[in-house]
Amino acid sequence: MISSSVSRATVVFGGLSAEHEISILTGLQAERVLAAAGVNVQCVYWAKTEDWYLVPNNLEARDFADQVNFVPAGAKRLELRIGAKKGSGFYLEGGLGGGKLLETGPVMSCFHGGPGEAGGSQALFELAGLRHTGGTPAAAALGMDKLAFGGVMEAAGVPALKRVLLSADEKLPFDGPYIVKPRYGGSSIGIEVVEDWDTAVALLTTSPHLRAGAVVEPNRPELFDLNVSVRTAPTLAVSEIEKPLRTGGAIYSYGEKYVRSEGLSAAPREFPAEISSELRATIQGLATRVVELTGLTGVVRIDFLSDGTEVFVNEVNSIPGALALYLWPDTPPAEILLAALEEAERARPQATINYEEGVALRAAGGIAGKLQGLPQQPR
Known part of the structure; x- marks a missing residue:
């Protein structure tokens, strides 16, 4: 048994994204890993209907594919409340007093794509006072916006196409x-x-x-893919590098990544990648730089392109498929997830809020004065 301060956790998955189904697979894997480590795990599913559900443990992927609206049997509807008098958080609908507050513990976010990974769920959880993995809203949004991410890399002198x-x-x-x-x-x-x-x-x-x-x-058809994972807890660590193998297309496809019953560890790949020690050191150094520049935390995956000599940062995955556990073959999966949850449970640094105790409001006078000089609406 791995020693950890986390005794209860909630795994969230699904979401409003084209990667909804892959998120389910990642979430179910995370649940199994944490439960096997002795954690009291709950599963919260964000359905395609935009509703939240508490779903039973030990479900299989087919349980989400064979039901109306892809909501499995035994699911209980939840409501995410913010600023509720009894406290923000997830509430089971119905019952006396308008529902029961769900004790979540830290939240393991397994969303892929869409608002679940791009900062939306992170903002909701922070407003609800829920500690969560997946980065801050700002870091998550930067990681998902390929144009903004590329601009940050370029400004920092990180090689990118x-x-x-x-x-x-x-x-x-x-x-x-x-x-x-x-x-x-x-x-x-x-x-x-x-x-x-x-x-x-x-x-x-x-x-x-x-x-x-x-x-x-x-x-650049001569470039091939190289992927690496970075953990930020308990200390910064970089995984070995994998080389995904394309089976004919110009890119490493969605099917090659995910549409295999054996999972990502069995996807066509070369692991560890057969590259020079110089290139390996360069990639691992750039990976830590990307994490520093984005501010992402937890377990991330960073994708590179290379011809064996040149190397370019391609993109960062703030919540990677299968949480990149397959890139850490010598580390127990529970150790990786529990460290991320412990990191999430610690208070995140927040921007200082300096309330001015009404100074600006008293000095403003009437709003009519603030409207002077603006174009007038035709009557």
């Missing part, structure tokens, strides 16, 4: 072929390889994954 916003009004600053990616998407969903700018722009209206925004990078 040129990445620009795809716009119908502005030509691209480099020649094709191009890789077009959803600006806010995770995984490999919605990524397209095209030859010219006109085809890229057309995707803004024809691809459902790119309508919310897209970024473009030069397609």
Whole structure:
């Protein structure tokens, strides 16, 4: 048994994202790992209906696929309250007094993509006073926004491929072929390889994954993928590097990553990657720099591109598939998850709030004065 201060925890998964099903798989894996370590685990499911449910333990993936609205049998509806008189948090609906507050302990976030990974759930949980993994709202949002993340890397001098916003009004600053990616998407969903700018722009209206925004990078077919995980608790640590193996496409596809019954550890890959010691050291050093620049915590995965000599940071996954446990073969999975939960349970540094005790309000006078000089609404 692994010694830990965490005796109770809540695993949350599902969410409003194209990666909903992969999130379920990650959540069920996390539940099994924590339960086997002696933790009192609860599972909270964010359904496609946008409702929250407390679901039974020890469910299988098929339990979410065979039910109406993909809500498994035995699920109990929850309400997430913020600022409630009895206290913020998850409440079981019904019962005397309008519901019972759920004792959660720290929350293990297993959302992938969408508002669950991109800062939305993090903000909800912080407003509700729930300690959680998955980073702060700001760090999570930065990790999900490929354009903003690329800009931070460029400003810090971290090597990355040129990445620009795809716009119908502005030509691209480099020649094709191009890789077009959803600006806010995770995984490999919605990524397209095209030859010219006109085809890229057309995707803004024809691809459902790119309508919310897209970024473009030069397609470098000689580059291959290299992935590494970083843990920030109990101390900063970097995993061994894997080389995912593509089976014919220009990118490491969603199917190659996830649509296998054996899980990510059995996905086509070379592990450890057969690369030079110099390249290995460079990648591991860059990985710690990415974590420092983004402020992400817990267990993250960072994806690189390389030709064996040059290396480029591609993206960061703040809540990676299977929580990147397969990249730590010599570390018990429970040790990794419990350390992340203990880190979450500790108070996060918050921005200082300096209330001015009414000074600005008393000095403001009437609001009419604040409106002077503004254009007047026609009567």
